[in-house]
Amino acid sequence: MSSTNPNPKKAAVVGGGVIGGGWVARFLLNGWNVSVFDPDPQAERKIGEVIENARRSLPALYDRALPEEGILTFHNDMASTVADAAWIQESAPEQLALKHKILADIQAHAPKDCLIGSSTSGFKPSELQEESINPGQIVVAHPFNPVYLLPLIEVVPSKATDAAAVDAGCEILRSVGLKPLVVRKEIDAHIADRLLEAVWREGLWLVHDGVATTQEIDDAIRFGFGLRWAQMGLFETYRIAGGEAGMEHFIGQFGPALKWPWTKLMDVPELTPELTARIAQQSDDQSGHMTIRELERLRDDNLVGMMRALKKSGSGAGGTINDHEASLQNHGSIDHLPVTVDRQIPQSWTDYNGHMNEAHYVEISAQASDRFMELIGADAEYITAGSSYFTVENHVCYVQEITAGDRISVTTQLIKGEGKKLHLFHRLMMIDGQVAATVETMLLHVDLKTRRTSEPGGIVATNLAEIAVLHDRLAKPEQLGRAIG
Amino acid sequence: MSSTNPNPKKAAVVGGGVIGGGWVARFLLNGWNVSVFDPDPQAERKIGEVIENARRSLPALYDRALPEEGILTFHNDMASTVADAAWIQESAPEQLALKHKILADIQAHAPKDCLIGSSTSGFKPSELQEESINPGQIVVAHPFNPVYLLPLIEVVPSKATDAAAVDAGCEILRSVGLKPLVVRKEIDAHIADRLLEAVWREGLWLVHDGVATTQEIDDAIRFGFGLRWAQMGLFETYRIAGGEAGMEHFIGQFGPALKWPWTKLMDVPELTPELTARIAQQSDDQSGHMTIRELERLRDDNLVGMMRALKKSGSGAGGTINDHEASLQNHGSIDHLPVTVDRQIPQSWTDYNGHMNEAHYVEISAQASDRFMELIGADAEYITAGSSYFTVENHVCYVQEITAGDRISVTTQLIKGEGKKLHLFHRLMMIDGQVAATVETMLLHVDLKTRRTSEPGGIVATNLAEIAVLHDRLAKPEQLGRAIG
Numbered sequence A, B: 001m002s003s004t005n006p007n008p009k010k011a012a013v014v015g016g017g018v019i020g021g022g023w024v025a026r027f028l029l030n031g032w033n034v035s036v037f038d039p040d041p042q043a044e045r046k047i048g049e050v051i052e053n054a055r056r057s058l059p060a061l062y063d064r065a066l067p068e069e070g071i072l073t074f075h076n077d078m079a080s081t082v083a084d085a086a087w088i089q090e091s092a093p094e095q096l097a098l099k100h101k102i103l104a105d106i107q108a109h110a111p112k113d114c115l116i117g118s119s120t121s122g123f124k125p126s127e128l129q130e131e132s133i134n135p136g137q138i139v140v141a142h143p144f145n146p147v148y149l150l151p152l153i154e155v156v157p158s159k160a161t162d163a164a165a166v167d168a169g170c171e172i173l174r175s176v177g178l179k180p181l182v183v184r185k186e187i188d189a190h191i192a193d194r195l196l197e198a199v200w201r202e203g204l205w206l207v208h209d210g211v212a213t214t215q216e217i218d219d220a221i222r223f224g225f226g227l228r229w230a231q232m233g234l235f236e237t238y239r240i241a242g243g244e245a246g247m248e249h250f251i252g253q254f255g256p257a258l259k260w261p262w263t264k265l266m267d268v269p270e271l272t273p274e275l276t277a278r279i280a281q282q283s284d285d286q287s288g289h290m291t292i293r294e295l296e297r298l299r300d301d302n303l304v305g306m307m308r309a310l311k312k313s314g315s316g317a318g319g320t321i322n323d324h325e326a327s328l329q330n331h332g333s334i335d336h337l338p339v340t341v342d343r344q345i346p347q348s349w350t351d352y353n354g355h356m357n358e359a360h361y362v363e364i365s366a367q368a369s370d371r372f373m374e375l376i377g378a379d380a381e382y383i384t385a386g387s388s389y390f391t392v393e394n395h396v397c398y399v400q401e402i403t404a405g406d407r408i409s410v411t412t413q414l415i416k417g418e419g420k421k422l423h424l425f426h427r428l429m430m431i432d433g434q435v436a437a438t439v440e441t442m443l444l445h446v447d448l449k450t451r452r453t454s455e456p457g458g459i460v461a462t463n464l465a466e467i468a469v470l471h472d473r474l475a476k477p478e479q480l481g482r483a484i485g
Helices: A018-028 A043-061 A078-082 A096-109 A125-129 A163-175 A192-208 A214-229 A233-259 A273-287 A292-313 A317-327 A358-375 A380-384 A458-471 B018-028 B043-061 B078-082 B096-109 B125-129 B163-175 B192-208 B214-229 B233-259 B273-287 B292-313 B317-327 B358-375 B380-384 B458-471
Strands: A010-014 A033-037 A072-075 A087-090 A116-118 A138-143 A152-156 A179-182 A337-344 A387-398 A407-416 A421-429 A435-447 B010-014 B033-037 B072-075 B087-090 B116-118 B138-143 B152-156 B179-182 B337-344 B387-398 B407-416 B421-429 B435-447
Touching: A010 A018, A010 A078, A010 A096, A018 A033, A018 A043, A018 A087, A018 A138, A033 A078, A043 A072, A043 A292, A043 A337, A072 A078, A078 A096, A087 A096, A096 A116, A096 A125, A125 A138, A138 A163, A152 A163, A152 B214, A163 A179, A163 A317, A179 B214, A192 A214, A192 A273, A192 B192, A192 B214, A192 B233, A214 A233, A214 A273, A214 B152, A214 B179, A214 B192, A214 B214, A214 B233, A214 B292, A214 B317, A233 B192, A233 B214, A233 B273, A233 B292, A273 B233, A292 A317, A292 B214, A292 B233, A292 B292, A317 B214, A337 A358, A337 A421, A358 A387, A358 A407, A358 A421, A358 A435, A358 B358, A358 B387, A380 A387, A387 B358, A407 A458, B010 B018, B010 B078, B010 B096, B018 B033, B018 B043, B018 B087, B018 B138, B033 B078, B043 B072, B043 B292, B043 B337, B072 B078, B078 B096, B087 B096, B096 B116, B096 B125, B125 B138, B138 B163, B152 B163, B163 B179, B163 B317, B192 B214, B192 B273, B214 B233, B214 B273, B292 B317, B337 B358, B337 B421, B358 B387, B358 B407, B358 B421, B358 B435, B380 B387, B407 B458
Parallel strands: A010 A033, A010 A087, A033 A072, A087 A116, A116 A138, A152 A179, B010 B033, B010 B087, B033 B072, B087 B116, B116 B138, B152 B179
Antiparallel strands: A138 A152, A337 A407, A387 A435, A387 B387, A407 A421, A421 A435, B138 B152, B337 B407, B387 B435, B407 B421, B421 B435
16 A cells, blocks of 8 residues: 555545545545545554455456555544645535534645535535535535446536536546536435435335345346446437337337336335344345355456446446546556556456466457557557458467466567568566566458458558567567477 | 258247347247237338347357257238247237237137236236136236347236246246246336336436436436446345445435435426427437447447356356356267357457457367366366366467357367377367367366366376377368467
């Protein structure tokens, strides 16, 4: 949690439960220094557990390394906590009087131009701003658990809030991979929790009336519409259901059902001890074979897997990750070779042998080839214009086992880059510099229209010739030209 | 759509819109013959479009090939449609009198022991059974669009329904990769649509009140809780939120919020032409740049990607796919070599060059090595007992481009299997038998505790010796021992 290379970016987090800890992890793993104020003597342990989960999962979303972790500090006074902060986040319990007291304390010491976000799900910003010396500084910034993985932040300003300050705040949130959704009208529970509330209420009725157990309700969600909503939400899904006839047709067809007595409109089931015990028992039957920690890891592995799948299309959270990934820095060179990959290994890349599956070594070397192509000018624009390189042969030597969470970097040596041929040698290295694998690869330049080999463009050939001068001076890898057997 | 190898399994589908077409595709692609009755002259075209989507996506969920497609026939009379059917599915418009008429017609000709499922979302089974000559034969079997991908089927029997028939029906649904959820109490809208209804109503209010647009509501879902629900649903997610203190603690903490005036409990917004037009306009702003067909393909690619990610943990839909995949037949031999892989290429395996990325050739060869290990007795049980093979070297020759939807089979030739060494040669072949790639691979037998090489168990050595006798008679591959350069 310490760093020899402190980052000037500083976030202050006031209140360090599961939500506050998630904010800490989100900023810290994105290279921010984070100062924490929480009177709970267990705060440091609890936040540490959240950070541990985050270190396992957040970097696994990306195919590039996140910045070096910031410095985490714990404070006993508000003044040192919030001094010089660029973002302040309050995550205290949901009691308005308590939040007023804390916000006043924060504002007494905070930089005047720093936005203060509140994690509240229950209060409107104008309520939080009551009695404030600088009401425009306070906004709702409502996150979703786990905050270190889920991108959504509902940002709710009031009329007192300066629009430019909101814009600047959203920019900060985006810079740590979040997706700010500015809610234009103050409303109880913002947007998402209103929808959640409606389902939660209906779910409680179904259990109360003995129609379904908690497991059956969860199954009704996750085997069906849950999968639709993770990518498109409600309205876009219904747009598709309406077909070519469109949304008006869909509403005309399904609107009348709203008047049918389907949902329990008028009432809330009383949460008697009996009903509470029934829900708890059903939940034990459903999930009691796993600890909360095991459930958290299962949830996080699934989230990472699904969000990585969405990166492919850029839908929803996948687009947020792609944007953030593009903003991550590329790295320099090691021993005069370009570093073409620097990344962490996701859980989902491991197999039944408990290590990274052989295919992902080639996934990494393919990423290294892609990056090398960018370096020589065969980039996305070049490919769109109609030319590319295709791999025709790979020779992989697996030297060391790689496990989930390992940080891997790759250097790429140009063996030969003349005419249609591009002959590369990738070294996959552990964080201590030891070689985990080598991939010798031969690519051919191709015309994407004819799908046949062709000569590369002038700038690519020139760049290759320049790099060849440098790399020809280096020793040839011992695995070069190796055959099996 | 024809087959030289007809399958005795037969499903009858009455009503062929988007939902009926989805049922057709689900059965057909799982090797069932399907007969369709629909008076709509456009039915054949519409169903053909759904099947085209399904062919693109359903096989992409699996790492084994689905059975050969069944035969699809269209009928003008009910008698020939439902004769000899093992499953009959009614997907007519949501009008009770019409459904009564169709169900009576079906029952006049259907086998007496064949369950008739209705796709209705609005009617209870006891309502469908009114006036029926054999009420116990009719159940609700309510699917979710797209039926060819989403596994959930709400199966709702009434008191008149025979429990054994429901069990047998669920077995049929599971055999085509579906997840039947038996709803134990009849209730309007079953389970999932009650939850959807609650959110739909709340969403309409948010648009009506100008709080949020359709895009903002969708974003509030898909960047946050939608991702949680796709894997775990509502209650298990809240169980985690409750932490070690458990579900009772969670309800105690969040139950009171149910009494707050968050959701619009008392009323439904009137769907005036103005409100309908506003929703349609917002939906156009959000998604109008894509056709419905494009949206469908985006949705399907995302669903396939997310469900493939869930296969890793077996959560939700991932578990259903794993179970179904395990039930798919393994294949025989080609030219005396075992067929170790037979599968379709998912969309998500392609890259910016418009063909399968180089890493997935090795993913396929790794699957072939896994299957070969099973054949020689180094199977899951053997690995659990503490031994396995690790790949130490691969040489890949990329011969032909492979694109999404291609069917690829792999034969595996044993080059040498003595002592710790296992030397294999995989040929990846297109459906016409042409070689798309070769992978020469060297594996070493490993003690999983020490992570060091070791001698294989007796049965594995014996099996290898037997296969060696057969494969030694075959010609050695020309690419064997090849080096790059």
